[in-house]
Amino acid sequence: MSTPPGSAIITHLHDEGFEAAVLEGAFNAVDPGVRPDAVVRPRTEAGVVAAVRQAAAAGQRIAVRSGGHSWVASSVRDGGILIDLGELDGIRLHPESMTAVVGPAARGAQISPLLEAAGLAFPVGHCGDPGIGGFLLGGGLGVNWGGWKPSAFSIRSLRIVTADGEALTASATENPDLFWLARGSGPGFAGIVTSIELELRPLPGAIQVTTWRFPIDDLPTVSAWIVAASPRLPANVEVSLVTAGSQRPGGLGDDDPHPLVVGVAATVFAADEDEARAALAPLGDGPSATSGGALPRASGAVTVLDHLPPTFARLSELHVPVDATYPRGARYLADTFWFAGDLAEATKPLAALMRTAPSGRSYVLSGMPANGAGAQLLIPGEAAYGMHDTTLFIVYVVWDDPADDAANRAWLDEVAEALLPTSTGHFLSEADIRAHPERVQGCFRAVDWSRIQQLTHRYDPAGLFHGFPTARPPER
Numbered sequence: 249m250s251t252p253p254g255s256a257i258i259t260h261l262h263d264e265g266f267e268a269a270v271l272e273g274a275f276n277a278v279d280p281g282v283r284p285d286a287v288v289r290p291r292t293e294a295g296v297v298a299a300v301r302q303a304a305a306a307g308q309r310i311a312v313r314s315g316g317h318s319w320v321a322s323s324v325r326d327g328g329i330l331i332d333l334g335e336l337d338g339i340r341l342h343p344e345s346m347t348a349v350v351g352p353a354a355r356g357a358q359i360s361p362l363l364e365a366a367g368l369a370f371p372v373g374h375c376g377d378p379g380i381g382g383f384l385l386g387g388g389l390g391v392n393w394g395g396w397k398p399s400a401f402s403i404r405s406l407r408i409v410t411a412d413g414e415a416l417t418a419s420a421t422e423n424p425d426l427f428w429l430a431r432g433s434g435p436g437f438a439g440i441v442t443s444i445e446l447e448l449r450p451l452p453g454a455i456q457v458t459t460w461r462f463p464i465d466d467l468p469t470v471s472a473w474i475v476a477a478s479p480r481l482p483a484n485v486e487v488s489l490v491t492a493g494s495q496r497p498g499g500l501g502d503d504d505p506h507p508l509v510v511g512v513a514a515t516v517f518a519a520d521e522d523e524a525r526a527a528l529a530p531l532g533d534g535p536s537a538t539s540g541g542a543l544p545r546a547s548g549a550v551t552v553l554d555h556l557p558p559t560f561a562r563l564s565e566l567h568v569p570v571d572a573t574y575p576r577g578a579r580y581l582a583d584t585f586w587f588a589g590d591l592a593e594a595t596k597p598l599a600a601l602m603r604t605a606p607s608g609r610s611y612v613l614s615g616m617p618a619n620g621a622g623a624q625l626l627i628p629g630e631a632a633y634g635m636h637d638t639t640l641f642i643v644y645v646v647w648d649d650p651a652d653d654a655a656n657r658a659w660l661d662e663v664a665e666a667l668l669p670t671s672t673g674h675f676l677s678e679a680d681i682r683a684h685p686e687r688v689q690g691c692f693r694a695v696d697w698s699r700i701q702q703l704t705h706r707y708d709p710a711g712l713f714h715g716f717p718t719a720r721p722p723e724r
């Protein structure tokens with residue numbers, strides 16, 4: 249393949265630097281074991297158009313990368329061209345129209361400080377480093393997702409290069425089918441997004457965070473406390489519950505008297521301090537706090553290992569403690585499970601599962617979007633992203649040594665076996681879809697899955713794009 253106009257670099261298999269071009273841009277250190285034939289890094293949308301046309305003419309399939317944060321390295325595929333959009337990372341704010349236009353490789357941690365300085369906000373990801381392109385295509389579970397909905401619902405329009413090498417705009421009024429598809433089909437999207445117009449919001453005047461940590465034995469009481477408080481927590485309070493091991497950030501490692509803990513974080517996105525205080529009030533001072541009967545209380549005493557009272561936080565810094573749980577250079581597996589039951593019901597098997605984890609860095613993040621109203625949060629059929637239920641678990645398996653790969657895979661399999669019987673579906677961006685391609689369908693409502701398949705066939709009839717990762721390369 250010759251260098252398409254507007255491309256910064258093209259690297260071929262066996263060239264010096266090829267391995268780095270493929271692997272260094274992928275966050276997960278686990279090597280998927282396949283390679284494309286070449287990597288192209290376009291500098292402009294015209295460069296993307298040229299690369300798509302050349303690949304199509306040469307009969308080569310295309311994989312796409314924005315920020316390289318797919319857990320399953322879905323941009324690394326067997327054969328064909330990897331179009332790496334790393335150069336398309338511009339951010340342009342338009343405060344007068346409350347919009348921003350961003351390149352797909354821009355990161356949340358780059359976007360939020362600029363928004364904050366302009367008194368604006370967007371539901372950026374909880375982690376600062378994923379590319380906004382892949383994050384939004386997968387639906388985007390960003391900050392305040394119960395209040396602001398998954399982030400893809402704050403896209404106004406996208407620029408897309410299609411399989412026939414045309415660049416077009418997709419929005420609610422222009423190419424609405426592609427707009428629908430781009431908001432949720434993630435690594436299955438049949439096109440290349442070259443820029444995204446975001447709808448912004450006023451920066452909340454009082455973002456506050458409060459946290460608690462308890463020994464894992466208190467998990468039932470802690471979960472019951474959150475469930476009891478949830479009906480009175482407004483949607484702009486985001487509560488997450490984490491079960492983590494002794495190698496967690498801030499943990500004491502082997503000397504930790506409480507190697508397994510339950511962490512609870514509540515973040516409120518309020519206009520002012522009074523609103524923030526009122527919004528957090530249903531959580532009281534914790535699960536066993538005395539509240540004069542006005543606040544919900546769970547039965548039984550708990551041991552509070554530490555507690556941070558409500559403290560102001562900046563939008564641009566919310567990702568910092570989250571990023572610490574995803575060390576660079578580590579090996580990862582991730583999987584996700586939706587449940588119709590509440591957090592107390594869903595967390596029942598968790599303590600026992602955490603005790604068998606081979607790595608003390610692995611953890612399970614759980615929460616109820618919109619504090620239990622997640623199943624009603626979205627308008628059915630509004631976008632491809634639509635699989636939403638009451639409680640979501642995201643399992644992160646984190647380790648360093650390749651010799652431990654099999655043990656960690658076996659643990660994730662054990663967790664999945666325990667959770668699948670009651671799970672109602674998965675979250676595409678963090679599901680274990682390479683090892684389990686059958687999870688993909690479970691990331692969508694049945695009616696949406698049919699529409700995704702129809703639209704994919706319409707926009708990419710020859711299968712130019714690799715599409716959803718598969719365990720084995722498909723026959724062409």
Ligand SMILES: Cc1cc2nc3c(=O)[nH]c(=O)nc-3n(C[C@H](O)[C@H](O)[C@H](O)COP(=O)(O)OP(=O)(O)OC[C@H]3O[C@@H](n4cnc5c(N)ncnc54)[C@H](O)[C@@H]3O)c2cc1C
Pocket residue numbers: 275311312313314315316317318319321322323324333352373374375377378379380381382383384385386387388389390434435436437439440441442574677678
């Ligand atoms: C540390 C970490 C933290 C995360 N935290 C969150 C979180 O808080 N919330 C959340 O929702 N998700 C989260 N994720 C998941 C993340 O959003 C997805 O993996 C997402 O796909 C990453 O986007 P990316 O552009 O960096 O990935 P990439 O690996 O570059 O892309 C993944 C796939 O998406 C498709 N794609 C990407 N960009 C384009 C494009 N421009 N045009 C067409 N197709 C494209 C391609 O098929 C590509 O293979 C996290 C992932 C990691 C590794």
